[in-house]
Amino acid sequence: MTGSRSKFSTYGEKAIELLIRMCGMSAIFFVFAIFFFVFREGAPILASKEFGLGEFLTSTDWYPTSMSNVRFGTLALLMGTLSVTGVAMLIAVPFGLGAAIFISEFCTGKLREILKIIIELLAAIPSIVWGFIGLTVMNPLIQKVFHVPVGLNVLNAGILLALMGIPVIVSVGEDALKAVPDSYREGALALGATRWQITWRVLLPAAKNGLLAAVLLGVGRAVGETMAVLMATGHSVQVPHSVFDSCRTLTATIAAELGEASEGSPHYRVLFLIGILLFTITFIVNLTADLVVKGIRKK
Amino acid sequence: MSTPADTQLVAQFGETLFTRKKKRSERIAQCVFAVMVACIIIPLVLIIGYLVKEGYSLISWKFLTTNPTNGMRSGGIWSALLGTFWLVGVSLCISAPIGVLAAVYLNEYAKNNWFNRVVNLAVVNLAGVPSIVHGLFGVGAFVLFAHMGHSILAASLTLAIMTMPVIIASTKEALAAVPRQFREACWNVGATRWQTIWRIVLPNSISGILTGVILQVSRTAGETAPILFTGAVFYRRIEEGNLFAYNITDQCMALSTHLFAVKTQVTNAPEALSFAIALVLLALVVFVNLSAILFRSWLRSRKKW
Numbered sequence: 001m002t003g004s005r006s007k008f009s010t011y012g013e014k015a016i017e018l019l020i021r022m023c024g025m026s027a028i029f030f031v032f033a034i035f036f037f038v039f040r041e042g043a044p045i046l047a048s049k050e051f052g053l054g055e056f057l058t059s060t061d062w063y064p065t066s067m068s069n070v071r072f073g074t075l076a077l078l079m080g081t082l083s084v085t086g087v088a089m090l091i092a093v094p095f096g097l098g099a100a101i102f103i104s105e106f107c108t109g110k111l112r113e114i115l116k117i118i119i120e121l122l123a124a125i126p127s128i129v130w131g132f133i134g135l136t137v138m139n140p141l142i143q144k145v146f147h148v149p150v151g152l153n154v155l156n157a158g159i160l161l162a163l164m165g166i167p168v169i170v171s172v173g174e175d176a177l178k179a180v181p182d183s184y185r186e187g188a189l190a191l192g193a194t195r196w197q198i199t200w201r202v203l204l205p206a207a208k209n210g211l212l213a214a215v216l217l218g219v220g221r222a223v224g225e226t227m228a229v230l231m232a233t234g235h236s237v238q239v240p241h242s243v244f245d246s247c248r249t250l251t252a253t254i255a256a257e258l259g260e261a262s263e264g265s266p267h268y269r270v271l272f273l274i275g276i277l278l279f280t281i282t283f284i285v286n287l288t289a290d291l292v293v294k295g296i297r298k299k
Numbered sequence: 300m301s302t303p304a305d306t307q308l309v310a311q312f313g314e315t316l317f318t319r320k321k322k323r324s325e326r327i328a329q330c331v332f333a334v335m336v337a338c339i340i341i342p343l344v345l346i347i348g349y350l351v352k353e354g355y356s357l358i359s360w361k362f363l364t365t366n367p368t369n370g371m372r373s374g375g376i377w378s379a380l381l382g383t384f385w386l387v388g389v390s391l392c393i394s395a396p397i398g399v400l401a402a403v404y405l406n407e408y409a410k411n412n413w414f415n416r417v418v419n420l421a422v423v424n425l426a427g428v429p430s431i432v433h434g435l436f437g438v439g440a441f442v443l444f445a446h447m448g449h450s451i452l453a454a455s456l457t458l459a460i461m462t463m464p465v466i467i468a469s470t471k472e473a474l475a476a477v478p479r480q481f482r483e484a485c486w487n488v489g490a491t492r493w494q495t496i497w498r499i500v501l502p503n504s505i506s507g508i509l510t511g512v513i514l515q516v517s518r519t520a521g522e523t524a525p526i527l528f529t530g531a532v533f534y535r536r537i538e539e540g541n542l543f544a545y546n547i548t549d550q551c552m553a554l555s556t557h558l559f560a561v562k563t564q565v566t567n568a569p570e571a572l573s574f575a576i577a578l579v580l581l582a583l584v585v586f587v588n589l590s591a592i593l594f595r596s597w598l599r600s601r602k603k604w
Contacts, residue, residue, distance in 0.1 A: 009491070016493045017408070023397050024404025027421040027467070030460050034428060037439035098335035106332055115336065117592055122343055124588040125581065126521025127430070128555045132562055132577045133346055136570075166339055194321050196328035217427075224429025226524040227555075231563065251431045251524075258438075258528050275435040279428060286427040290420055 035279060042272030050266060056273065062237045062248075064257065064267040072270045074277065079239045080154075080247035084229055085222040087158025087243055088165055092222075093215055095162070096169030100214070103170065104177040105199050116174075123167030127227040130160045134232030148244045152234035155243040160228045165218035172217055176210020177203055209292050216289035220282050226251040250274050350581060354574030362575065366536050371561055372568050376576055378537045381544060382551035383583075386455050386526065387519045389547065394459035395512055398466030405467070406474040407496055426464035430524040433461045437529035450548045454530025458519050465515045466508075473507025474500060506598045513591035517584045523555040531556040533564070554580045 045051045050070060059073025103115050138159065139151035146155075180203055188198045204211070234246025235256065254271050261268035314322075361375060368374030401422075409415040437457030447453040477500050485495040501508075531553050537544035545551050558576045561568050 013491050013493050020400050020404045020408060023400035024409065024418060026397055026401060027425050027463070028418060030463075031421045031424050031428075033440060034425075034432065034436040034460075037444060038432060038435045041435070041439040041443070095335050095339055098332050099339055102332035102336050106329055113596070115340075117589075118340055118343070120592060121585055121588060122339070124517055124521070124584050126523070126555060126584055128521065128523040128558055129577050129581050132558060132573065133350075135562060136574070137346060137349060163339070163342070194325040196325045197321070199328070220427045224427070224432070226429060226431040227559065231559075251429055254431045254435065255524055255527060258435075263443075272435055272439070275432045279432050282427050282429055282432075283424055286424050287420070290423055294416075 035276070038272050038275045038279065042269050042276055045266055045269035045273060048266060051270070056270070060239055062253075064261070064270060070266065072266075074250065074253075074274060076237050076239050077248055077250045077253050077274070078277075080233065080237075081223055081249040081251070083154050083240050083243075083247060084157045084161060084233060084249055085219060087154055088161035088222045089215070089219060091159065091162035092165040092169055092218055096166040096214070096218065097173055097211060099166065100170045100173030100177060100211075101199055101203075104174045105195055105203065119167050119170050122163065123171075125164075127164065127225055128231075130164055130228040131231030134160050134228060138232065146244065150234055150244075150246060152232055153244050153246050154233065154240050156234075157229045157232040157249075158243065160232055161222045161225055164225060164228065165222050168221050169214045169218040172214035173207075173211050176207040176214060179210060180206045213289040213293045216285055216292065220285040220289070223285065224251060224278065224282050226255050230255050250278050254278075347581070350574060350578050353571060354576075354578035357571050357575035358578065363579070365539055367534065367557075371534060371557075371565050372572070376554065376557060376579065377539055378535050378544075379552040379554045379557035379576075380579070381537065381542065382451075382531075382535075382553045383520055383555070384542075385451055385545050385551055386458060386530070386553055387516055389451060389455035390459040390462065390519055391512065391516065393456060394463045394466060394515065397459075398463045398511075398515075399470050399508060401463070402467045402470035402474060403496060403500075406471050407492070407500065422464050422467055425460070426468075428461075430461065430522060433457055434525040434528055436460075437525055442529055448548070449528075449532070449550050450530050451545060451551050452530075452547050454526040454551075457525045457529050458522060461522065461525055462515045462518050465518055466511045469511025469514060470504075470508045473504035473511065476507065477503045506594070510591050510595045510598070513587060513594065517587040517591070520587065521555060521580065521584050523553075523559060526553055527556060527559075533560055554583070 046053065051072060055071065055073055058075055059071060060076040060079075061071040061073040062076055063069065063071045099115075099119070103112055103119075107115065134152070134156050138156045142148065142151035142153070142156055184202050184206060185198055188202045193201070229249045230252035233248060233252060235248055235252065236246040237248045238245065240247040254274055257267070258271050261271060363375060363380060364377050365375035366377050367379070405415070405418065405422075409418065434457065437453055441447045441453035441456050442449060445453075447456075481499050481503065482495050485499045486492075490498070530550055532550035533552075535550065535552050554576065558573060558580060561576060562573045
């Protein structure tokens with residue numbers, strides 16, 4: 001058959017296939033490129049005398065611009081990230097999974113469509129707008145409700161991140177529930193189970209991997225969020241002891257300080273190293289989520 | 300008065316304690332879940348309502364089409380609005396073709412083996428990389444390594460790579476919705492793989508792909524962190540009314556970074572101004588998103604197969 005085709009179409013076909021394959025693999029290339037170029041800017045500091053990797057990971061002293069004693073400890077920032085993410089997940093996991101169950105099992109037709117659209121719109125709100133809301137709406141609200149002097153704290157950012165993470169958890173969680181075969185539901189219905197009994201006894205155990213993946217993706221989203229936490233956490237470097245303490249996260253530190261750090265200075269390079277740290281954390285979280293989902297498919 | 304026969308009937312067919320308990324727990328569960336959903340939606344509605352109420356007064360055609368004045372304390376948002384359009388447009392030109400072809404590869408060419416699992420994993424991870432790390436990557440790769448400097452091009456490239464997973468995911472879904480028989484029929488009359496894709500698969504999924512592109516537009520328009528250090532500038536005056544007032548090598552303002560600057564860096568900026576900027580950005584993103592959703596549901600309703 002190929003003989004009857006013109007030379008162009010044979011070679012054209014080959015060329016296009018090559019192009020498509022290259023585009024397909026571009027994602028791998030980009031992930032490596034991100035790691036490489038961020039690491040390339042940050043790496044020279046690893047060899048410098050004033051920097052110790054142990055201090056970077058375990059010290060809570062973050063004084064990157066100090067004249068006498070520069071210290072680059074990111075533990076306080078990491079704790080900030082973890083506490084904000086923790087508070088966010090405490091809110092987002094029950095509400096997100098609850099909403100996923102409600103949308104997938106307890107409502108039908110128009111209501112379901114409308115709720116799905118609302119959740120999708122919730123996901124579309126840009127993080128800078130969330131940050132703005134944190135600054136202008138949540139800040140005075142928290143001050144008034146809890147009688148605390150500053151409303152820019154872990155709680156504020158946690159609530160914002162929860163609202164941002166919920167759409168992720170709802171959509172992935174709903175997919176997981178949808179993936180449970182209908183025969184399971186029919187079997188349980190035939191035995192006289194109510195929808196709640198089906199959900200609790202049949203669907204949750206059957207979909208638990210997918211739901212866990214949904215939670216993990218929500219965590220990944222919360223860890224990587226930048227602008228909202230930059231504006232809502234209050235920006236003081238400390239290990240927070242309560243939800244009303246201000247803190248600072250890894251992402252916010254990069255966004256706030258990269259503009260001031262002169263190019264090539266130790267401070268600048270350390271900010272890129274923080275980028276690598278963040279990249280590693282989110283990579284592990286996403287990888288775990290993927291493995292968990294793949295586990296369910298194999299079964 | 301119930302006869303003994305009635306009592307017997309009730310015992311046989313009426314509600315037992317067990318069923319009553321079952322029904323009660325069902326009702327409780329339903330209420331709890333409904334309240335949870337309400338807890339998500341009500342704050343959203345309240346917040347958007349508040350933004351509209353505070354920002355609405357400033358918004359006018361003049362606000363959209365004049366430059367900021369008086370150290371960004373008054374005037375409009377023209378240079379930021381146009382900057383956002385430029386960033387979205389340029390990044391779309393880069394990411395849409397690559398993203399669609401990547402999805403074609405994953406759906407049409409890729410066999411189910413470990414390598415393509417890695418490709419899929421890379422797509423997921425690309426979507427999961429924090430936006431600020433994308434920004435760092437943009438600085439390292441485009442601004443410094445490729446010597447593009449702080450420019451619309453560098454910022455758009457960063458945004459393009461960041462939002463590519465959106466378009467890959469939705470295109471893959473659209474391609475997978477085309478029935479396999481369509482392809483088989485085409486192969487049977489002697490078409491090559493690419494001819495099948497070009498003449499059959501893509502035309503049949505073009506609307507789904509377009510939906511993905513629209514969603515990507517909304518995502519790109521709202522991003523802040525990736526452009527903060529790659530091409531966004533604090534203030535820039537451009538010619539009003541000229542859509543081509545920016546050049547691809549220029550730095551530009553963007554709505555998202557403008558909102559950030561006005562709220563956190565400009566002292567004594569009127570409250571209503573930042574609310575108005577937030578409202579414009581929100582309206583833009585929600586409008587684009589909503590049109591994608593409506594477009595998609597319209598498509599589903601008239602699906603031919």
